[in-house]
Structure formats: C-alpha cells, structure tokens
Amino acid sequence: MEQLLEQINSYKNEIEAFDSTDPKSVEEFRIKWLGTKGLVKTIMGEMKNVPNEQKKEAGQILNEFKVFVETKFESLKSSTSNLEHQSSNLDLSLPGDEQPLGARHPITLMKNRIISIFQRLGFAVAEGPEIEDDFHNFTALNLPEHHPARDMQDTFYIQQNPDWLLRTHTSNTQIREMEKGKLPIRVICPGRVYRNETVSARSHCFFHQLEGLYIDENVSFADLKQTLYFFVKEMYGKDVKVRFRPSYFPFTEPSAEMDISCTLCNGEGCSVCKKTGWLEILGCGMIHPNVLSNCGIDPNKYTGYAWGMGIERPALLKYGINDIRLFSENDVRFLKQFTSAV
Numbered sequence: 644m645e646q647l648l649e650q651i652n653s654y655k656n657e658i659e660a661f662d663s664t665d666p667k668s669v670e671e672f673r674i675k676w677l678g679t680k681g682l683v684k685t686i687m688g689e690m691k692n693v694p695n696e697q698k699k700e701a702g703q704i705l706n707e708f709k710v711f712v713e714t715k716f717e718s719l720k721s722s723t724s725n726l727e728h729q730s731s732n733l734d735l736s737l738p739g740d741e742q743p744l745g746a747r748h749p750i751t752l753m754k755n756r757i758i759s760i761f762q763r764l765g766f767a768v769a770e771g772p773e774i775e776d777d778f779h780n781f782t783a784l785n786l787p788e789h790h791p792a793r794d795m796q797d798t799f800y801i802q803q804n805p806d807w808l809l810r811t812h813t814s815n816t817q818i819r820e821m822e823k824g825k826l827p828i829r830v831i832c833p834g835r836v837y838r839n840e841t842v843s844a845r846s847h848c849f850f851h852q853l854e855g856l857y858i859d860e861n862v863s864f865a866d867l868k869q870t871l872y873f874f875v876k877e878m879y880g881k882d883v884k885v886r887f888r889p890s891y892f893p894f895t896e897p898s899a900e901m902d903i904s905c906t907l908c909n910g911e912g913c914s915v916c917k918k919t920g921w922l923e924i925l926g927c928g929m930i931h932p933n934v935l936s937n938c939g940i941d942p943n944k945y946t947g948y949a950w951g952m953g954i955e956r957p958a959l960l961k962y963g964i965n966d967i968r969l970f971s972e973n974d975v976r977f978l979k980q981f982t983s984a985v
C-alpha cells in the first residue's frame with residue numbers, strides 16, 4: 644500500500660511538471676497515461692495486490708489519481724486548441740465584407756450583344772483612335788473637300804493642329820485596317836464618335852457606332868445582304884421584315900439604307916416609327932473603288948462591303964428609354980436599373 648502511494652506521488656510530480664502546447668506531445672501524454680496500455684490502467688491493476696481491509700482507501704486514492712490525470716489532459720488539450728485558433732488567425736465563420744454589385748452600362752450591353760452576333764460570323768473586333776487626322780477621317784474615305792461634314796459647324800477640330808479632329812465616325816478604324824495591307828479583312832469597329840450637334844432628347848454631340856468591313860476577292864452585295872439578314876434575325880427575331888432603300892454615301896457605291904419592320908407595333912404604325920411601320924437601322928454598301936485605292940488595295944482584284952450602325956438607337960428601343968441624354972448623365976437611379984439586364 645505504501646509502495647502504491649509512493650508510486651502515485653511520484654507520478655503526480657511528473658504529471659504536474661509536464662507542460663506543452665504542442666498537439667503532438669499532448670497526444671503522447673494521453674497515450675502514456677490514459678491509453679489502453681497506459682500507466683493509469685496499469686496502476687489500477689495493482690488493486691488486486693492491496694489487502695482487503697485497505698481496498699476501500701486504495702480505491703479512493705486511485706480514482707482521485709485517475710481524475711487528476713484526466714483533468715490535466717483536458718487542460719492541456721484546451722490550451723493547444725486555443726493556440727491553434729490564435730496562430731491561424733483565420734475565422735472562416737466571420738461574414739465577408741459586402742461587395743456591392745455594379746451594372747453594365749446599357750450602351751455596353753448593346754455593343755457586346757451586337758459584337759457577339761458578328762463574331763459568330765468570323766468578324767474580329769478592331770479599334771482606332773478617337774482623335775484622328777483629316778486623311779483617315781475624311782480624305783481616304785472619298786469625302787470631297789467641299790463635303791459639308793468637313794465644315795467647322797459639324798466637326799470638332801483640335802485647336803493646336805487644324806489637321807486633327809474628333810472622329811465623326813468609326814470609319815477611320817476601317818481605313819487603318821485596310822492600310823495594314825493584310826487581306827482578306829473581316830472586322831467590326833465599335834467605338835465613340837463626335838459631331839457638333841445640338842444636344843436634345845434624340846441627338847447628342849457624342850454617340851457610339853459599330854461599323855463592319857469585309858474585303859476579299861469576289862465579295863458581292865449578296866454577301867452583304869446575307870450578313871445583315873443574319874444579324875437582324877439574331878438581334879430582333881425571325882419574324883422581323885427587312886428592306887433596303889437606295890442611298891448615297893461618298894465611301895460606298897452602290898449604297899443603301901436598311902430598315903426593319905417596327906418591333907414595337909409589328910409594322911402597324913406607331914409614334915416611334917412615325918406611323919411608317921419601319922425603323923431605320925443602318926447604312927451600308929459596296930466599298931467605293933477610290934477608297935480601296937486610297938488604302939493601297941487593288942480595286943480590280945478585291946471588292947468589299949461595309950456597314951455602319953448606331954448603338955444608342957437599338958439600346959433606346961430595347962430598354963424602352965426615351966431620352967438619349969440619360970446615357971451620359973451618370974445618374975445612378977438610371978444606371979441601377981440595368982443590374983440584371985442583358
């Protein structure tokens with residue numbers, strides 16, 4: 644019995660002296676003392692050697708010892724888990740910082756939609772400068788010197804250099820693509836353009852265009868029509884009617900304007916289509932041979948077509964917006980309405 648008490652006291656001293664925050668050492672502690680072959684179990688086995696009259700007292704001492712070891716183990720365990728918590732400093736249960744969702748601008752939504760349709764036909768996207776020289780904006784495009792578009796009243800010129808101006812159309816990008824001399828060319832050119840116009844609900848001094856250009860051998864007006872038919876079907880649905888009206892542009896010959904049946908009244912006539920049942924969508928034509936020559940492309944070998952459309956107009960129609968000025972006023976109440984728009 645005395646031997647047993649001595650043994651327990653020596654164990655107690657050893658256990659009291661033990662301290663660790665390393666989970667591995669704590670586990671070793673558990674195995675050594677509380678494991679199935681641990682010292683607590685072994686010393687409990689000594690009960691059978693204790694004389695009967697001392698068994699009660701010995702049982703009490705042994706039970707106290709067992710509780711002592713278990714308490715020590717629990718305290719070691721909790722200090723290691725606390726430390727783990729602190730050292731990782733990562734609380735996955737914390738709610739994250741709120742990230743408010745913005746909305747794409749309706750012009751961007753419409754532009755992306757148009758681009759995706761033409762990309763499926765193999766058109767690449769090309770971009771050009773918004774500050775342009777006279778040659779790329781006018782001369783190369785067969786715009787004669789007396790053309791009214793060159794007038795100071797219609798175009799913003801840059802004061803430092805009378806040869807520089809804010810581009811009046813994205814056609815400058817087409818010229819720059821042709822100048823590269825890599826044929827065939829199949830590109831679309833989206834971008835912002837500027838004209839000196841009075842700002843109103845229907846027109847603005849800057850707006851967006853998307854032009855297309857295809858140049859190769861044996862390109863015909865039939866190819867142009869087929870491309871635009873595909874666009875209209877994808878954009879406005881298969882039941883929309885298309886018509887071409889002869890027109891004039893200096894840079895195309897022959898030239899046409901394309902209308903679609905009004906998507907609001909289905910051709911019946913309403914205020915948007917001015918009771919005509921038709922909506923003007925774009926201008927197009929076969930590239931004028933002079934334009935090809937100006938860019939170093941042989942017009943006897945190559946032909947091509949081009950078209951140009953505004954982006955504001957289809958966006959106004961699609962989203963039911965009645966004032967073009969809303970697009971550039973940065974009014975959050977307006978822009979927020981497009982959070983889930985496509």
Ligand SMILES: [Zn+2]
Nearest residue numbers: 905908913916
């Ligand atoms: Zn209509």
